Amino acid sequence: MPPSLIELHEKTKSYDWEFTTGEARPKFPTQYTIPSKAKDPFRLLVRDYLKAEAEKDDRTHGFLEGALRMGVAEKIEPRFNECLKLTLTDLTNAEFQAVAACGGIISAVQNQEIRQGYQAQMLDEIRHTQLEMALREYYVRHSPDPAGWDISQRAIHQHPGGLVSIGQFQHFNTGDPIDCVIDLNVVIETAFTNILLVAAPQTAVLNGDHALATTFLSIQSDEARHMANGYGTLLAVLSDDRNVPRINQSLERHFWHAHKGLDALVGWQTEYGARHRPWAYKDQWQEWVVDDFVGGYLDQLGQFGIKPPSRLGAAARDLSWMHHTVGLVFAAIWPLNFWRSDAMDARDADWFERHYPGWGSAYAGLWDTYARLADPAEGRLLLQELPALPPFCQVCQLPCVIPRFDQNERRLAVVDGGEYAVCSEGCEWILTTWPQAYTGRKQFWARYHGWDLADVILDLGYVRPDGRTLIGQPKVEQARLWTLDDIRALRYEVKDPLAR
Amino acid sequence: MSVVLRLQPFDRDLECEAGETVLDAVLRGGLQVPFGCRTGGCGTCRMRLVEGEVDDGGGALALTPEERAAGWFLPCVTRILTGGVVDAGDLELREHVGPRAHATEVVRNERVTPEIHALRLRVLDPDGLQFTAGQFVNVEIPGGTDTRSYSIASAPSRPGELDLYVKRRDGRFSGLLDGRLAPGAPLRLFGPFGQLRIRLSHRPIVMIASGTGLAPLLSMLHDLADHGNQRPVRLVVQAGGAGELFALDELAAIAAAMPGFELVTVAAPTRTGALADTLIGAIGDARDHDAYLGGSRWSIEAALPVLLQLGVRRRNIYFDVFTPAVP
Numbered sequence: 001m002p003p004s005l006i007e008l009h010e011k012t013k014s015y016d017w018e019f020t021t022g023e024a025r026p027k028f029p030t031q032y033t034i035p036s037k038a039k040d041p042f043r044l045l046v047r048d049y050l051k052a053e054a055e056k057d058d059r060t061h062g063f064l065e066g067a068l069r070m071g072v073a074e075k076i077e078p079r080f081n082e083c084l085k086l087t088l089t090d091l092t093n094a095e096f097q098a099v100a101a102c103g104g105i106i107s108a109v110q111n112q113e114i115r116q117g118y119q120a121q122m123l124d125e126i127r128h129t130q131l132e133m134a135l136r137e138y139y140v141r142h143s144p145d146p147a148g149w150d151i152s153q154r155a156i157h158q159h160p161g162g163l164v165s166i167g168q169f170q171h172f173n174t175g176d177p178i179d180c181v182i183d184l185n186v187v188i189e190t191a192f193t194n195i196l197l198v199a200a201p202q203t204a205v206l207n208g209d210h211a212l213a214t215t216f217l218s219i220q221s222d223e224a225r226h227m228a229n230g231y232g233t234l235l236a237v238l239s240d241d242r243n244v245p246r247i248n249q250s251l252e253r254h255f256w257h258a259h260k261g262l263d264a265l266v267g268w269q270t271e272y273g274a275r276h277r278p279w280a281y282k283d284q285w286q287e288w289v290v291d292d293f294v295g296g297y298l299d300q301l302g303q304f305g306i307k308p309p310s311r312l313g314a315a316a317r318d319l320s321w322m323h324h325t326v327g328l329v330f331a332a333i334w335p336l337n338f339w340r341s342d343a344m345d346a347r348d349a350d351w352f353e354r355h356y357p358g359w360g361s362a363y364a365g366l367w368d369t370y371a372r373l374a375d376p377a378e379g380r381l382l383l384q385e386l387p388a389l390p391p392f393c394q395v396c397q398l399p400c401v402i403p404r405f406d407q408n409e410r411r412l413a414v415v416d417g418g419e420y421a422v423c424s425e426g427c428e429w430i431l432t433t434w435p436q437a438y439t440g441r442k443q444f445w446a447r448y449h450g451w452d453l454a455d456v457i458l459d460l461g462y463v464r465p466d467g468r469t470l471i472g473q474p475k476v477e478q479a480r481l482w483t484l485d486d487i488r489a490l491r492y493e494v495k496d497p498l499a500r
Numbered sequence: 501m502s503v504v505l506r507l508q509p510f511d512r513d514l515e516c517e518a519g520e521t522v523l524d525a526v527l528r529g530g531l532q533v534p535f536g537c538r539t540g541g542c543g544t545c546r547m548r549l550v551e552g553e554v555d556d557g558g559g560a561l562a563l564t565p566e567e568r569a570a571g572w573f574l575p576c577v578t579r580i581l582t583g584g585v586v587d588a589g590d591l592e593l594r595e596h597v598g599p600r601a602h603a604t605e606v607v608r609n610e611r612v613t614p615e616i617h618a619l620r621l622r623v624l625d626p627d628g629l630q631f632t633a634g635q636f637v638n639v640e641i642p643g644g645t646d647t648r649s650y651s652i653a654s655a656p657s658r659p660g661e662l663d664l665y666v667k668r669r670d671g672r673f674s675g676l677l678d679g680r681l682a683p684g685a686p687l688r689l690f691g692p693f694g695q696l697r698i699r700l701s702h703r704p705i706v707m708i709a710s711g712t713g714l715a716p717l718l719s720m721l722h723d724l725a726d727h728g729n730q731r732p733v734r735l736v737v738q739a740g741g742a743g744e745l746f747a748l749d750e751l752a753a754i755a756a757a758m759p760g761f762e763l764v765t766v767a768a769p770t771r772t773g774a775l776a777d778t779l780i781g782a783i784g785d786a787r788d789h790d791a792y793l794g795g796s797r798w799s800i801e802a803a804l805p806v807l808l809q810l811g812v813r814r815r816n817i818y819f820d821v822f823t824p825a826v827p
Contacts (some may be wrong), residue, residue, distance in 0.1 A: 286788070290701050292814055299700040313702035316788075425645075 007079045009043040011113040027107045032178040038236035055219045063214045071109030073142035077207040077341035077478040089152040090165035092132040098125040101172035101180050108177035117229040120128045124222040135215045143309045148338040155338040161446050164397040168261035183254040184232025190238035191293035192262050193223045199284045206276040246306040255309040256426040260396035267323030280355040284318040311426050321403035330397045334384045337472035338462050343371040374474040376486040391421035391497045395430050454488040508587045522575035536693035540577035541821030544695045552584015602629050606685045613747040617677045619664045628659030633723035634696035634716045640688040641673050648673040655722035665712040676685035696820045703790045704732040713794030725757040732760040736782045738768040775802045787811030795818035
């Protein structure tokens with residue numbers, strides 16, 4: 001009779017040894033104390049893991065093949081696919097950073113059972129990266145306007161919206177390995193991936209993108225194990241009281257940062273990238289972040305000293321406006337985007353006003369102006385109507401006009417004599433508590449201070465193969481596309497708002 | 501005629517007798533699952549039907565229509581009609597050891613309204629009775645083995661002394677209020693039971709109490725005050741007249757300790773429609789609130805649609821139903 005799964009799992013863990021000839025020092029040291037006992041609730045064996053994942057891969061790739069024959073890509077709402085050029089690329093960056101994260105965690109945690117879980121997670125993250133790259137290749141080949149998809153890997157390292165992702169997900173694999181677990185497994189994967197990978201596929205299907213839904217649901221089916229890795233690790237470090245204040249501080253930091261970055265980008269994708277919206281982003285957030293993560297997960301850990309994020313209420317208040325403001329900023333800087341930024345019309349405005357009362361008075365006028373200026377013949381940009389360009393937050397990289405232009409919490413923080421723009425009290429606290437993690441970042445506007453806007457676009461390379469037509473456009477349906485000549489005729493000079 | 505019920509996740513087969521509830525069959529089979537009120541009011545024992553047909557006779561009040569549609573049922577009030585499969589989910593099926601008993605003695609028995617007695621019990625175990633604000637205990641009727649359920653009204657920070665509020669009626673337990681339950685009288689308790697508890701969130705709180713349904717909410721208010729709560733809390737108490745209000749001193753102390761606390765008293769109406777109008781005025785805007793209810797089935801069924809109308813999400817409405825036991 002074959003040995004039971006439990007016996008096999010125990011045997012796997014026994015492939016370990018004590019160092020007798022030298023001190024076992026992890027490559028990435030941690031300031032937490034980690035006990036030698038911990039549990040992987042999934043008791044995963046490599047043979048079972050590979051079988052399950054191969055099956056999931058087959059299904060996803062099989063779907064993409066079928067989708068080609070059925071012309072699925074042509075049926076996607078254009079604005080959904082356009083916003084994805086930024087957000088899917090941002091997500092692939094997260095997956096890739098998570099691969100490296102698992103390496104660091106495995107090295108730091110001297111505990112075979114936890115390591116086993118993270119080894120499977122590392123393979124998962126590689127699989128997710130590959131699935132998303134395959135999907136992006138599918139869009140390059142088959143989406144109605146592939147311009148932007150082809151340069152997206154480079155573009156996220158240049159574009160302000162990409163820098164949100166770069167800044168966000170660097171925390172997966174920099175700093176203390178246990179802080180990486182708290183950010184990756186506890187905050188991002190447990191609190192936020194349901195919105196991203198369960199709610200977003202629902203929106204995708206309503207907007208015709210079954211390929212995205214299939215890929216995301218294949219990815220999401222691995223997340224339960226990642227959440228379990230985080231939970232197992234957290235319970236292990238919580239067993240030593242000395243770790244508790246550090247864990248709470250880390251949760252506080254990463255919850256706030258994740259709220260800013262993810263809520264801005266995912267909220268924007270699911271509402272401004274959609275024609276058909278199943279429910280409001282702020283309601284999705286109440287369901288998964290507040291009721292499941294805070295009310296369920298963190299509440300259970302309260303007996304061990306875990307505290308809910310003190311800025312939970314502030315984050316919830318942000319959700320009424322933050323992604324709307326970010327959406328308008330993305331639209332205002334449309335010539336600098338590597339996607340087409342669609343205008344919100346009367347039907348959109350009606351939905352927004354019903355779900356976010358007050359939206360009309362805050363945003364509708366600006367969207368009307370934006371739509372009116374979409375034709376190059378108008379010879380003007382919404383950008384020119386703004387009193388100044390918004391600086392980007394030194395921590396979360398969002399424009400410092402959130403949650404609303406007229407209610408923003410922008411401030412200047414002083415660190416070692418240097419002045420840095422931050423968008424909120426929470427980001428100011430993060431910057432001043434961990435300055436070395438953020439003060440080295442350069443501002444997007446500082447790089448192009450004094451440049452003509454057309455030259456900025458050329459430098460970024462956001463131009464179509466004819467060498468003159470912009471990738472970014474102010475609508476998805478344009479009679480005539482904007483060119484570099486149209487932009488140069490405006491004589492718009494970029495001015496860094498923080499320049500002295 | 502009996503039918504076979506298979507319990508997942510461990511594939512335990514149980515024989516259910518005709519007319520027997522699923523919970524009774526589980527307990528008779530030597531397994532223990534968490535349960536509380538046994539009247540469909542607290543939701544502690546919830547399970548999910550995988551295959552088969554069940555009938556709860558409309559008694560599963562603690563479940564939403566969506567949950568029922570998704571297969572959830574409350575085994576304490578549900579009978580299985582055909583052989584089937586039930587998923588006990590992450591409930592741990594353990595050998596039945598019975599709930600923990602606690603010896604107590606009566607410290608205070610005072611009639612606080614014409615209908616309600618305040619009972620203070622001292623727990624004889626030096627560690628007291630550890631519980632979460634919102635939970636209840638089953639009190640053994642002296643001289644027998646039957647029990648009655650009462651919510652704990654005092655704070656979890658005082659585990660050695662429990663306050664209960666008991667409604668006078670000619671029941672086997674409440675009938676003893678005027679005689680046998682004098683200070684010094686022994687009482688045996690089992691518990692704590694129940695899933696009602698304060699949920700962690702940022703949202704303001706609205707509480708609605710009628711009669712002894714104030715008890716679990718009082719415990720929760722004490723607990724919130726003990727932990728320096730910053731969330732606004734509005735407590736709406738329905739009472740027939742000033743003479744029916746009780747625990748006012750305690751509520752004043754809570755208000756002094758918790759600046760965001762507000763008490764609103766409203767007359768208890770006699771018909772549902774009037775209750776809705778009264779509650780709408782007393783609650784005000786409740787969008788993005790958490791709501792906690794304590795009271796009779798009638799009062800909770802009346803309050804639920806009002807709260808939904810005022811913008812509370814169904815998931816954020818939490819309650820325990822107070823059901824009178826058979827005398």
